[in-house]
Amino acid sequence: MIDEGLGLLTATFLAIVLLLIFPIYQEFQQQESLIQLQLVQDVDWAVQQISEQGKLDKLLYEQLLTKINRSGYAFEVEISRQERKVYPLESGLPKVNAHSQVALVYEEISSEQILAELYADNNQQAYYFKKGDYVRVTAKSTALSHSDRWLEIFWRTKLDRPSFYASIAGVVAHETD
Numbered sequence: 001m002i003d004e005g006l007g008l009l010t011a012t013f014l015a016i017v018l019l020l021i022f023p024i025y026q027e028f029q030q031q032e033s034l035i036q037l038q039l040v041q042d043v044d045w046a047v048q049q050i051s052e053q054g055k056l057d058k059l060l061y062e063q064l065l066t067k068i069n070r071s072g073y074a075f076e077v078e079i080s081r082q083e084r085k086v087y088p089l090e091s092g093l094p095k096v097n098a099h100s101q102v103a104l105v106y107e108e109i110s111s112e113q114i115l116a117e118l119y120a121d122n123n124q125q126a127y128y129f130k131k132g133d134y135v136r137v138t139a140k141s142t143a144l145s146h147s148d149r150w151l152e153i154f155w156r157t158k159l160d161r162p163s164f165y166a167s168i169a170g171v172v173a174h175e176t177d
Contacts (some may be wrong), residue, residue, distance in 0.1 A: 028147040032163065035071045039139060040166045042067040046079075046137045047170040050129065054174040057126035058118060064137075073164060074142045078111035082134040106134065131175040138167040 046064045050056050056079060068075050084106055118127045129135060145163035 025147055028145070032145045032147055035073070035145075036164050036166075038071065039068060039075075039164050040168070043137045043139050043166040043168045047135060047168045050079075050135050050137075051170045051173050054131065054172055055126040055128045056114065056118065056135075061115075061118065068139050071164075073145070075139045075164070076142055078136075078138045079114055080111050080136045080138075081109040081114060081129060082106040082136075083109055083130065084132045084134075129172040129175070131172055133172045134169055135172055136167060136169040138165075140165045 042064065045067070046060070049060055053060075061079075065077060068077065114127050117124065140162035141164040142162070148163045
């Protein structure tokens with residue numbers, strides 16, 4: 001009698017899990033797929049704007065933050081630059097190719113440097129890039145998504161990765177004077 005009651009209780013519990021929890025988890029994953037897709041589109045939009053304009057201004061940066069944060073999740077955004085520098089061969093740097101008369105070097109400029117210059121007290125309204133520079137925009141979530149939280153709770157899995165992540169790079173096509 002007790003075995004039958006315990007079996008019925010176990011079957012009821014499994015039915016609740018399968019009928020309620022699993023569909024909710026699947027719904028979370030579908031919503032999060034859409035959030036990830038939108039994040040990639042927003043980051044790509046920012047790279048295209050910077051590439052076409054040759055600059056990052058405060059309005060563009062704040063529009064990017066608004067677009068990314070509309071999902072309800074918090075994100076860290078990094079914008080880095082690899083500045084193209086051309087040096088004469090006498091500098092001792094390796095040649096671009098066998099027939100080249102110059103050496104080409106890319107120097108990394110961090111997001112902190114770019115944002116510090118953009119928001120400095122000198123009333124500068126934009127950070128300017130040079131034609132040929134590489135710009136990379138990266139956005140990653142700072143908290144776990146709903147489905148990732150459920151994974152941690154029900155499967156006792158510790159996740160140390162961002163739930164949402166997008167990183168896109170492009171070449172600056174135009175230079176702003």
